[in-house]
Amino acid sequence: YCNNPAALALTVKNCLDQEATLVANAEGKSFAQNAEAGSIYQIRQNISMLKNQIRNEISVAVNRLKQEHESINMDLYTLKDMNANHARLVEKHGENNMEVKKSLETKNKMQQDLTNKLGRTIQLFKH
Numbered sequence: 001y002c003n004n005p006a007a008l009a010l011t012v013k014n015c016l017d018q019e020a021t022l023v024a025n026a027e028g029k030s031f032a033q034n035a036e037a038g039s040i041y042q043i044r045q046n047i048s049m050l051k052n053q054i055r056n057e058i059s060v061a062v063n064r065l066k067q068e069h070e071s072i073n074m075d076l077y078t079l080k081d082m083n084a085n086h087a088r089l090v091e092k093h094g095e096n097n098m099e100v101k102k103s104l105e106t107k108n109k110m111q112q113d114l115t116n117k118l119g120r121t122i123q124l125f126k127h
Contacts, residue, residue, distance in 0.1 A: 061124075068121045075114045082107040 086103045093100050 065124065067120070068117075068124075072114070072121065074119060075110070075117065077111050079107070079114060082110055 082103070086100070086107050089097070089100045089103050
């Protein structure tokens with residue numbers, strides 16, 4: 001090999017490759033399997049990261065919807081009380097009474113606000 005350093009380099013390279021193959025085989029894996037295992041590991045890591053990201057986003061969205069649901073339920077009970085109060089006022093004072101008219105106006109505004117809130121909440125499900 002003194003006169004042919006390229007042949008020496010090739011022989012050394014072949015020996016190192018064979019040794020690496022023997023070591024990998026002793027571990028139960030070939031070079032291709034090691035490279036594939038590395039790729040599979042990276043893919044699994046990416047999938048795991050994406051799963052966690054999606055779980056977090058879903059958790060935030062669910063919590064927001066729970067809060068919206070609680071708010072809507074409270075508004076529904078308030079509107080129900082307003083309806084009952086308005087009906088009592090109508091019975092007691094009649095339709096033309098100022099207090100009855102004001103109660104009707106407040107009740108209608110609350111009903112419109114609740115309708116708008118429900119519409120916005122439904123839009124959250126469409127996205």
